[in-house]
Amino acid sequence: MQDQSERATAVGAGVPTRAPAGGKYFTMGALTVGHSIKHWYQQGFWVLLPHIKQAMELSPIQAGLIITVRQVVSGVADIPTGVAADIIQRRVVLILGAALTALGVGFLLVGLAPAYGVVLVAVGLTGLAPGLWHPPAVGILSRTYPTQRGLALSLHRMGGSLGDSVAPIVVGAMLGFLMWRHVFLVQVVPALLLAVLLVWTLRGLTARSVRRIAVGAYLQGARGLLTNRVVLATALLGGMRALGHTALLTFLVLYLKETLKFSDVSVGFHISLLTLLGVGASPGMGLLSDRIGRRPVIVVGFMAIGLLVLALIWAGAGWTLTLVLAALGIFLYSMQPIIMASGMDAIGSGTEATAAGLLFATSTAFSASSPVIAGWLVQEFGIRAAFLYVGSIMLAAAVLSMVMPLRNREAAPETTTGLPR
Template identity: 40%
Template structure:
């Protein structure tokens, strides 16, 4: 049976130092999850040329990675809400299994085995998000937009450092060995997360509900959130935005390498620029959304992205492109964080935080699974430079849809308090 529970920020219930260490470790571990996730995009051109792939095969690798991650997160979100007191072990397992997945990618010899291993690594890494974001959201409900954006910002550090590290490693070792190094790193991080959760004490381990409810009750409560346009519009905006963002992240390195003859390190620099400024931009945008609302920030963000994408079509090389890539990086992932915060706001009091994160990731995977194949086909016909037009059209469509978002999404949280 569903039981409404208003948000109470419990930070005062535990020593602040324990809160800081535990939350910082969870947020910081997200760096590693993205270090390999985004570094893989720089390894992809080496895999592409080394194995003699065609553009659509490169797109299929990303499709498998995204789809497996979305399916795993969607299912994992439901499980997280049914086992909210077991979220610590789930975080530890997600990191360790992701390392195993990338280790396998670096060991197997054929393209089809790589697809399977990439799917395993993508699924394991994506299982991190429902327990991590639901824990942070419940622990800091009055600062939800900021904390979720901070978690995303940590991911952006990994997104930025990963391509640089991958590009530099490719100068001295193979892409296979680079992927094999994932296992010892993720295993060490998993141990640190386990220690941090225990250090946080009962205040962290007992977050959430211990209420027993059937899966049918849980699904009925989740289904009730679709009565109206609010959740559906958030899912569509997040999905369209994700299609555009992923197309740039996946095909910009291929464009720079195949059509501009850029070396692996400079490709890494550009992919890093696409994410670096989000480290600062994301939390600032999340902080604003906690104060003036999710909708206006999302609409402005989408409109600016459309404008930058249009300029990329006009200036698709040289220093101008480098500056535009950096500008896009400032706002690259903030819409994702805001839709996550908005969805959890809508579900306040239902014990569905993990399910909402899983639903968003599953929806994004459904949208994103189409995008790499479509973009791969377009690149085969028109060349990799078509990525700029493709992304700009999607940003423009997302801007129009974001105008239909209901105002005051976050007031749902306040009304349930």
């Protein structure tokens, strides 16, 4: 019987052989820039959330539901997008362009929304963006850089972190002279133009043997993902990370704006701290995980996030808060690509985008209800209960990551750290 790697290879969807002008590193650069643009829109939204809540007189649970809708739509899109990206690779760039288009149209509808229900529909449309972007982008990078997967995915994450770092500050400044609805509307045309530019830039991206894909063989390889212990373990850890991450961002912005009474610029600055140091830390941690193994980096990362989030309970509004958020920024966004790389290490060629879709869908499934759960905790026990909730999840994930399988046994030699890879 063929093993999973052999089955996936039989599909014929392998390594790209004709990249856009500039070679394969140009492809990495273009995807990194595109990821930065996508995250600009996603992260800027957090600074606008308190204004939506105030203007529409929403409860904490209703505010959390906005993020839940975004997460649910993203999760629903993840797996079919991954399957499509593996089977019809010649059209994968159109999927990437559609991700940025969804952001532009979604922002247009939020800016014009007359009622809360319309906001939910519009935000759901923006939720398509991560679901359409991540599976094909991760699949391309994993196929193109199989021996540098941790670094490639971490550089891709670095691009997202750049957008995450700049957008909150700029959006916060824009709120100083524009109404919140206008801030949404002025970002519509750039998103649509950038979608067209991305498709044009990557128009030469093709893959070997696309016309010879055997769908039956592909499905065999894809089914193997559901019994792969490493893939399932990384899906669980990724889900726990997303569970805490989504709740943290939802209620951190409300804590800064409503409890600490920070200005929009100050809120934007402090949210940007969550990614600023991660811009440099993410590729460094990815490279480290390539060299010493994923497990030590994942364990330390989860532990640091958990302890730093708990520290927010006592940090107050001064420099302590600023330092805690800056330190949190080293780890918060750097963990996801390393967890993803661990799962991608365990699969064969041909199902990379499907595996990415499965991992992202699991993360989204875990995180979808988290803002509502945290909203109930905030409503019953106060805003700091959200930090206790998130910190506890991250510490539990640290413990689980010490014992769960994160590499296939035959490819898991001991490392100098003393921990299995």
